[in-house]
Amino acid sequence: xxxxxxxxxxxxxxALATPAMAQDYTAPPVAAKPAGGPAKNASYVIDPTHTFVMxxxxxxxxxxxxGRFSTKDGSVQIDGSGxxxxxxxxxxxxxxxxxxxxxxxxxxSKDFFNVAEFPTGxxxxxxxxxxxxxxxxxxxxxxxMGQTKPVTLKAVRFNCYLNPxxxxxxxxxxFETTVQRSDWGISWGLNFGFEDKVKLxxxxxxxxxxx
Numbered sequence: 001x002x003x004x005x006x007x008x009x010x011x012x013x014x015a016l017a018t019p020a021m022a023q024d025y026t027a028p029p030v031a032a033k034p035a036g037g038p039a040k041n042a043s044y045v046i047d048p049t050h051t052f053v054m055x056x057x058x059x060x061x062x063x064x065x066x067g068r069f070s071t072k073d074g075s076v077q078i079d080g081s082g083x084x085x086x087x088x089x090x091x092x093x094x095x096x097x098x099x100x101x102x103x104x105x106x107x108x109s110k111d112f113f114n115v116a117e118f119p120t121g122x123x124x125x126x127x128x129x130x131x132x133x134x135x136x137x138x139x140x141x142x143x144x145m146g147q148t149k150p151v152t153l154k155a156v157r158f159n160c161y162l163n164p165x166x167x168x169x170x171x172x173x174x175f176e177t178t179v180q181r182s183d184w185g186i187s188w189g190l191n192f193g194f195e196d197k198v199k200l201x202x203x204x205x206x207x208x209x210x211x
Contacts, residue, residue: 035162035169037133040082044171044206046074046089051172051204053091057181058195065194067098067107072120076171076206078128087125087138089204094119111188118145123153134158135173144184153177153202163207172205 038044051071059065074089094115098104108115125140135158142151158173181198182190190196 035160037160038078038171039208040078041080042078042208042210044076045209046071047205047207054201056199060193067096069093069096083130085128087140089123091121093121112186114145147184149183151177151179169208170205175202
């Protein structure tokens, strides 16, 4: 039901943001106002149009290879204190896009993500750490290639706002972490110039479905 609501809300927002209206429509003043922190005892549904995972991996010590994959679905539960909660996000690894078709096929192969066998990844956290009403850390686990390892996402920015197009509180931010890809069995190229260290940049927005 929550997913159906989110889809309907986003469709309505997209319909309002047509090119014709872009010239005339002015968002109400509330759009520029923060909506406080995440609500207590609230359920949030991930907005897949604003939630992505990007990676950066060194290439021969010269340039950085980058790619991005989308999310399929996910949820965030805030507890009664409003200072912790749970996160569960499923990523669509098969959607990975490097901007180069040949490279896309390679990273989808058994050399890297083996999407034929492992088309999705998952991040799960049983705790969210706050500073005031801002999320600062999300310690959890990341499952890729059938392997589950601990990962802590650190917030670079975090905010909640009232979306004027769907009249719902939306919370989210930019998060980062650095991992060793070999921990998940992704070791191709380590002996000839591709780094083991990978930076993950996670962009997340989630809609409060209990307002």
